[in-house]
Amino acid sequence: MDNCMNSEPSSGPEKRTAEPRLSRKKITKVFAKVYAFFYGNPPAILGGLLLTIILTAAVFAPVLATHNPDKRVARPHVAPNAEYILGTTRSGRDVYSQVIYGARKSLTVAVSAGIIAMSLAVFIGVSSGYLGGKTDERLNFLTNVFLVFPQLPLLIVLAAFLGQVSSLVITLLLGVTSWPWGARVIRSQTMAIRHKEFIISAEVMGESKIRIILAEILPNLTSIVFGGFLGTVIYAMGAEAGLGILGLGDATEVSWGSMLYWAQTSSSLYTGAWWEMLVPALALAMTGGGSGADKYVD
Template identity: 60%
Template sequence: MTDQLSIQSANRRSMAAPGKRKRLRNFLAFFHGNMSAKIGFGVMAIVMVACLMAPWVAPYDPQERVARPHVEPSAEHIFGTTRQGRDIFSQILYGGQASLAVAFTAGAISTVISILVGISAGYFGGRIDQWLNFVMNVVLVFPQLPLLIVLAAFLGQVGPIVIAILIGVTSWPWGARVLRSQTMALRQKEFVLSAECMGESRIRIILVEILPNLISIVAGSFVGVVMYALINEAGLEFLGLGDPTSVTWGTMLYWAQSSAALYTGGWWEMIVPALTIALVGGALALINISIDQVSNPKLKTGAHIKRWRRLNRDIQAKRLRGVS
């Protein structure tokens, strides 16, 4: 009996291995000839690893006064110090943990809501589509940034977790509308109609037949919300609506503005976190562009465009031979 179980487990592992290798090849093929993906993912990987390694890489505690106020960048303090004498390099690393956590949490919340609402509205139709579409339109009516400012001001000085929830529950309608329209198009495809004729449950059709065909749209929506959340989290905290005792890239900008860093000559206190946010936002934008280039044939570049040009030439040659 034991030998039979071991043989069955070995067979399962051998069957799963080709699938893992295929997924790995597909992931690596995403970067082939896609310079935007290489740069974007490379920058994000460096930033995320550096922030995760902050307890071992950062030379000082981010809240500790370690030098005189506004010490210029030097070998001891790479990015200088703040008006309170805190090391900016250490704050960048520790602050990145909170800021990126807020951005990715908001992106996950928004993506889950947009998937549930968008696919449900597009697949079920009827009254469900009418009510969900009405909710989407109502949320879209309110401008998101002023709405976030009002909510944050109403709740008081909110922490990073509350900011992530606020951004996540207010930024889902755009992604939901796109998923709704794409689901309505897939709803009439042959493979979906065949699954319905075979008696497959609606939940299985949504999860197995429809959702895998929307992965590129879901990924693009997620990256877009992450970029939006990163910028808006910094904006809310810069306005003083966040928790000033927490160390994030937004609170760094808030304290730099409060201490008039640009006017007193301590430009590095304001410029360093601002450039960091711009760098990460640019990397996320490149990732989003790379996803569009792979999922949309009209935007394919690099090695992909050569393949598509060759395919178009073959199609044109077949048409000419058919006419002749």
């Protein structure tokens, strides 16, 4: 009797200590998935490094920039020199400062769009792959409908219909049109693991579907979600620039897209001011060139 009474209180601490161990194990598993995404994938490493550099430039733009990007600081189209290392624009603004501040605006739009897109992709992909049945049919149909329409032309049509739009509208447009491919990949992976032993064991133990999704399925999708997010951010930066070049964005905001728009408007290449067009174009090309998103798709 005494032994039974003494043994009961000890089960509580054991349970409490077991749960933190389980949580640490899952966190370690998540980091292992992220490491697996980068290991042996040089393009992904390069893409992550470039994004880190751009993020650093965006965060510390006030420190790194030498001039106010919105103000005229010199004569129009001054060639790169010691004072203006990347030259000036037709309106006499410092190109280097505009690139630094443009990274902040372009990255803000791209990261926000990536968060929206991957949130939708995870919700729709996991729900479709795990729940199955009618839910899978409806969500898969919705995904296929979005996949039918070419994304960039659809963005151009929507932006043209709305007129010159703000960064917020561009972010929403990119976010709600960039999720289908990610959702399809996540659905396939979810369907591949939903009949695994650890999922079946959790169901037999009476775990709720929400907890199974959060605690068992999502940790196994970390590398796919991270890769999809990285690819979406890279794509969104290019799409934002594309809309900016066409004059569909807010040309008064300093972004890489608006820089290309003004460089095109001022015919900088024809007048010999190649730096006004080349600098933001190279920034976009370098970012997209090292994305490593093909690893995620594969």
